[in-house]
Amino acid sequence: xxxSLHEQARYWIDRLHAAAAKLSRPVQFMEVCGTxxxxxxxxxxxxxIPENVKxxxxxxxPVCVTSQGQxxxxxxxxxxxxxxxxxxxxxxxxxxxxxxxxxKARSRGASVKVIYSAMDAVKCAQATPGRQVxxxxxxxxxxxxxxxxxxxxxxxxxxxxxxxxxxxxxxxPAMRALLRSDDVRIDGFLAPxxxxxxxxxxxxxxxxxxxxKPCVVVGFEDVQxxxxxxxxxxxxNESRMEIVNLYPQAVSARGNPRARQLMDDTFQVRPxxxxxxxxxxxxxxxxxxxxxxxxxxxxxxxxxxxxxxPAGCRCGDVITGRCSxxxxxxxxxxxxxxxxxxxxxxxxxxxxxxxxxxxxxxALPQEVFA
Amino acid sequence: MIRTLNPSAVPHKWDQITLAHGGGGLLxxxxxxxxxxxxxxxxxxxELLDSAQLTVGDARLAMTIDSYVVQPLFFPxxxxxxxxxSGTVNDLAVSGAKPLGIALSFILGEGLxxxxxxxxxxxxxxxAREANVRIVxxxxxxxxxxxxxxxxxxxAGVGIVQYAQPLHPDRIEPGDVILINGYLADHGLxxxxxxxxxxxxxxxxSDVAPLNGLVDVILxxxxxxxxxxxxxxGGVAGVVADLAQRTNLxxxxxxxxxxxxxxxxxxxxxxxxxxxxVANEGKVIFVVRPHAAASTLxxxxxxxxxxxxxxxxxxxxxxxxxxxxxxxxxxxxILQKPYGEQLPRIC
Numbered sequence: 001x002x003x004s005l006h007e008q009a010r011y012w013i014d015r016l017h018a019a020a021a022k023l024s025r026p027v028q029f030m031e032v033c034g035t036x037x038x039x040x041x042x043x044x045x046x047x048x049i050p051e052n053v054k055x056x057x058x059x060x061x062p063v064c065v066t067s068q069g070q071x072x073x074x075x076x077x078x079x080x081x082x083x084x085x086x087x088x089x090x091x092x093x094x095x096x097x098x099x100x101x102x103x104k105a106r107s108r109g110a111s112v113k114v115i116y117s118a119m120d121a122v123k124c125a126q127a128t129p130g131r132q133v134x135x136x137x138x139x140x141x142x143x144x145x146x147x148x149x150x151x152x153x154x155x156x157x158x159x160x161x162x163x164x165x166x167x168x169x170x171x172x173p174a175m176r177a178l179l180r181s182d183d184v185r186i187d188g189f190l191a192p193x194x195x196x197x198x199x200x201x202x203x204x205x206x207x208x209x210x211x212x213k214p215c216v217v218v219g220f221e222d223v224q225x226x227x228x229x230x231x232x233x234x235x236x237n238e239s240r241m242e243i244v245n246l247y248p249q250a251v252s253a254r255g256n257p258r259a260r261q262l263m264d265d266t267f268q269v270r271p272x273x274x275x276x277x278x279x280x281x282x283x284x285x286x287x288x289x290x291x292x293x294x295x296x297x298x299x300x301x302x303x304x305x306x307x308x309x310p311a312g313c314r315c316g317d318v319i320t321g322r323c324s325x326x327x328x329x330x331x332x333x334x335x336x337x338x339x340x341x342x343x344x345x346x347x348x349x350x351x352x353x354x355x356x357x358x359x360x361x362x363a364l365p366q367e368v369f370a
Numbered sequence: 371m372i373r374t375l376n377p378s379a380v381p382h383k384w385d386q387i388t389l390a391h392g393g394g395g396l397l398x399x400x401x402x403x404x405x406x407x408x409x410x411x412x413x414x415x416x417e418l419l420d421s422a423q424l425t426v427g428d429a430r431l432a433m434t435i436d437s438y439v440v441q442p443l444f445f446p447x448x449x450x451x452x453x454x455x456s457g458t459v460n461d462l463a464v465s466g467a468k469p470l471g472i473a474l475s476f477i478l479g480e481g482l483x484x485x486x487x488x489x490x491x492x493x494x495x496x497x498a499r500e501a502n503v504r505i506v507x508x509x510x511x512x513x514x515x516x517x518x519x520x521x522x523x524x525x526a527g528v529g530i531v532q533y534a535q536p537l538h539p540d541r542i543e544p545g546d547v548i549l550i551n552g553y554l555a556d557h558g559l560x561x562x563x564x565x566x567x568x569x570x571x572x573x574x575x576s577d578v579a580p581l582n583g584l585v586d587v588i589l590x591x592x593x594x595x596x597x598x599x600x601x602x603x604g605g606v607a608g609v610v611a612d613l614a615q616r617t618n619l620x621x622x623x624x625x626x627x628x629x630x631x632x633x634x635x636x637x638x639x640x641x642x643x644x645x646x647x648v649a650n651e652g653k654v655i656f657v658v659r660p661h662a663a664a665s666t667l668x669x670x671x672x673x674x675x676x677x678x679x680x681x682x683x684x685x686x687x688x689x690x691x692x693x694x695x696x697x698x699x700x701x702x703x704i705l706q707k708p709y710g711e712q713l714p715r716i717c
Contacts, residue, residue: 006626009699035642042644044701093390107386116566220639221701337709338382338396348642358703 009223013048013049020050022237028054028185029232030178030321032171033192034061035220040356043222046230053233056321057351059174059276060192062139062167063090064319064343064350067273069307070167071343074095074136075105077165077300078228084111084128085227086121087136088143091257092344097307118143118150118164125162134296142194144168145259145286148266151291163296166287169272171195172203173283179211184296184321185189188214188232190225193247198257201245219247266291275309275318275343315342318351325352332356390710394506394603394649420599421465422529430531432467434458440521443490445564446487447556447575448651450521451493456651457602458527458581459501461606463529464581464598464654467529467570467588471506472498478512479520481483483678486519488634501580503527533589539616541596544687547663548621549656551670552580552678553577553629554606558648559637574634577652584675585654594662600654604708607646607693610683621693623683647708657685 003011013110031037037057040046046055059065075096078085082168085102092103092114106112111131115121121135121165125228137147147164171192178186191204204215214235225247231244245251265288272284287295309316313335314328325331325344335341337356344350382400390397407416414422421432438454455472462469474494478487498505513520535541557576581600589595601609606628614621630638630645638645652675658666658688663681670676 006698006700013699038642041703042697044695044697044703047698047701047703048699100511102384102388103388107388222697222701226699338400357706 002286004220005223009226012223012226012230016053016226016233017050019230019233019237020053023052023233026052026054027187027233027236028056028321029188029229030056030058030186031190031225032058032060032175032267033190034064034347035194036190036218036334037351038349038354039148039220039222040225041354043225044180044356045222045225046359048226049229051345053229055190055229057319058178058189058321059274059319060140060171061090061319061344061347061349062143062169063094063347064251064315065169065174065276066094066138066167066343067307068309069273070165072098072307073302073305074165075100075102076199077296077302078102078105078110078112078135078144079108080300082130083132083134084113084122084124085134085136086113086116088116088347089114090347091136091138095340095342095346097310102210103154107171107227118146119153121164122150122157122159122162125159126157129161130212132161132163132299133171133284135162136167137164138251139168140171140192140195141198141263144263144267145198145256148262151266151287151294152262154294155183155291163294163299164287165296165302166267166273168267168285169274170269170283171199171208173280174274174277175207176211177277177280177283178320179213181320186321187236189216190228190232191215191217193217193219196245196247196251196255198256201251202244202253203255204243208241208243214241215243217243217245217247217251219250223270233323243268246247250300257350258348273304273306276318276320309359311342315344315352325355328352388711391500393708393710394608395708395710399528399707418584419465420461421467421527421529423465430533432462432465432529433526434461434465434525438460438525440561441518441565441633442561442564443486443519443521445576446572447560447579448491449493450523450625451490452497452526452578453651454523455494455501455503456578458525458717459503459582460600460651460654462527462529463585464537464600465529465531466532466533466585466598466709467584468586469503469527469529471504471528473526474505474508475511475524476508477520477522477524478510479518480515482519482521487521490521497580502581503580503582533595535593535595537595539597539613542613542617542619542657542685543596543646543659544619544685545660546596546685547660547681548610548623548658548680548683548685549658549663549667549670549679550601550606550629551581551654551656551676552652553631553634554601554653555630555634555638555645555648556649557651558605559634559641559643559645561649563637564642568654572633572635572637574631577650579652579675580651581654581675584670584673586626587673587676588656588666588669591633592658592662592666594659595656595666596659597657598654601650603649605645605647605649606655607644607705608707611693611705617685617714618688618689620686620688620690621683622686623693623695625695625697627680627682629678646705
C-alpha cells in the first residue's frame with residue numbers, strides 16, 4: 001500500500017517531537033541552502049517543529065553573501081556605455097550603498113538583461129558584436145560549472161566582447177568558518193541539496209569528523225526536510241556523528257567528478273570576502289591564467305573595494321545564524337520587500353524576505369498563529 | 371516583542387518606472403495609489419474592481435479596459451488575440467455582466483508580417499465567436515521599427531449587469547467559501563517558458579479562455595455568489611490576500627485542495643516561483659455563502675471549464691486581514707500579495 005506524503009510527513013514530525021522530548025538541551029540546526037530556507041517557510045516547517053529545535057538559515061543564498069563592494073561595482077559597471085550586463089534574476093533588486101540597484105539602473109536606460117543560464121550571456125555577446133557583454137557569475141558549486149562551460153565556449157569562439165564578473169564561492173569553507181566562530185552554536189547541518197549534487201555527500205566527512213557535527217543531505221520536499229530534522233535530533237541524542245544522504249536520486253557519495261574537473265580546469269581557489277564572514281582564505285574562485293582575458297575586473301580595471309554594509313543592516317548576522325531577521329532594527333520598518341536595504345530582503349532565497357513573506361515578520365512563526 | 375508588519379504600511383519610494391511596476395503586485399498598487407487615484411480618483415474608479423459600474427436609468431452597466439503586451443505573441447495554449455478577447459470578456463463576466471460589445475485598438479510595429487497579423491485576427495475572430503461577443507469598434511496605429519514583431523492590443527468592453535445581487539468584497543462574511551474552477555498557474559508558466567526557455571519542451575499549456583459561459587451557468591444556479599475575480603497578474607495570492615485585507619477578515623486556504631498540475635509545480639519549482647503568484651487567464655475565484663458551496667461546486671464541474679473545480683478555502687471571523695495557508699504537512703504560512711515582477715532564481 002502506498003503511504004501518502006501527508007502520512008510520511010506526519011510520521012517524521014512525530015519522530016522529531018519524540019526525539020526532541022529526549023534532548024538534554026535545546027539544539028540549533030542550520031540549513032545552508034537558500035532554497036531550503038524558502039522551502040521550510042513554504043511548507044510551514046517552523047510552525048510544526050518542537051520549541052527546543054531551532055532551524056537557522058545559513059550563508060546559502062548567493063546574492064546575500066556577496067560583499068557590498070562587489071554590489072556597488074556591478075551597479076557602476078551597468079551604467080557604462082555600450083555595455084550589456086547579463087545577470088540571474090536574484091541580483092536585479094539588490095541595493096547598492098547609494099540606494100541604487102541594477103533594476104533602477106535599467107529603468108534609467110542601462111542595458112541589464114536577466115538570463116537563465118551562463119551560455120545565454122555568451123549567445124548575447126555573439127549576437128551583439130559591437131557591445132561588451134559582462135556576465136555576473138555568482139553562486140556556489142551549483143552554478144560554477146555552468147560558468148566554466150560559458151568561459152570555455154567564449155575561449156573557443158575567441159570572443160573579444162565577452163567577460164565575466166567572477167563572484168563564485170565555495171560552501172565548505174563557509175561552513176567551517178561558522179563552526180570555528182564562537183558566537184553561534186550549530187548542532188548539525190541540513191546540507192545543501194543542489195551543491196551536494198556536485199561535491200558529493202562524502203564532502204562533509206571532514207566537518208563530521210573534525211567538528212563532530214552530523215550532516216544530513218536533503219532534497220527540497222517537505223517530507224525530506226522533516227525527516228532530516230528528525231534524524232539530526234536523533235543523532236544528537238545518541239552522539240552519533242554521521243553523514244546521512246536522503247537525496248540519493250540526485251546526490252551520490254562522490255558527486256559529479258566531470259563538473260568538478262571542469263571547474264578545476266577553469267578556476268583556481270582564492271581568498272574572497274563574504275558578507276557576514278569577512279575575508280575567508282580558499283573560499284572563492286578566480287579564473288585561471290589562460291582564461292584571464294575573460295575576467296571583467298581585468299578588462300574594465302575594477303579593483304576590489306571595501307565598502308561598509310548599509311548602516312544598521314544585519315544581513316551579515318542573519319546569514320550566519322547570529323540573529324533572526326526580527327532582531328534587526330531595520331527589518332519590516334525601514335527594510336521591506338518594496339524598500340529593501342539589505343540583500344536578504346530582496347533575494348528570492350533571502351532569509352529576511354522569506355520571514356517577511358511567509359510569516360509576516362513575526363519573531364517566531366508559531367507566534368503568528370497564537 | 372511581537373511586531374505586526376503590513377507590507378503596504380511603508381510607502382514605496384520611486385521616481386522612475388521599473389518593470390516591476392507592471393507586475394500586478396504591491397508596486398502596481400503603489401503606482402495607482404500614489405499617482406493615479408489622487409488626481410483621477412472618483413467613486414467608480416476608487417473601487418479598483420475588474421469593471422467600473424455605471425448606472426443609466428434602471429440599467430447597470432459594467433465597463434472595463436486592458437492592454438496586452440505579451441511576448442511571445444504565440445505560446446502553447448493561446449496567443450495575444452485569444453488573450454485580449456478572453457481578458458476583457460472575463461473582467462465583465464466576473465462583474466456579473468453580459469458583454470454588449472468589445473472595442474479593440476492595435477499598435478503595430480513596422481515590419482510586422484501580414485501572416486502574423488492575420489493569425490492574430492483569426493484567433494480574435496474565433497475567440498469572439500466562442501464567447502458570443504462582437505467586436506464593435508476599433509483603431510489601428512503603427513510605430514517605428516523594433517527588433518521583434520510587435521503587436522500591442524488594448525481592449526475595452528461594455529456589459530450589462532444582470533445578476534440580482536451586488537458582487538462586492540464588502541458582502542464577504544465569515545463562513546463564506548472560496549472556490550476555483552481548475553488548475554492554477556498554467557498560463558504564466560506557459561508564457562514564461564516560451565519566452566525565456568524556448569529550448570525547454572513542456573506540456574504546460576495556457577488556460578486562456580473566455581469564462582462567461584461558465585459564469586452564466588453558476589449565476590443561473592444560485593443567488594448566493596457574493597464576489598468573483600479572475601486571478602490574472604499576481605495570481606491567486608494577489609486576489610485572496612487583497613480580499614483578506616479589504617474585508618479585514620482571516621482567509622484560510624488548504625494547500626492540498628488547491629489544484630496545481632504536477633508538471634506545472636515542477637516548472638515553477640525550477641524557476642523558483644510560487645504557483646499561487648503566477649498569472650491565470652482562464653480561472654475565476656468564486657466567494658459563495660456556505661450553504662451554496664456544494665451545489666456551486668457541482669454546477670462548476672458540469673461545465674467543461676470547471677471540471678477540475680475545487681473548494682480551496684474559507685473566510686474566518688478573526689479580524690486580522692491575513693490570508694493563511696494550511697500546508698500539506700499540517701504547517702501554516704501566510705500568503706501575501708507578490709511584490710512585482712516575478713524573477714527566476716539563481717539555482
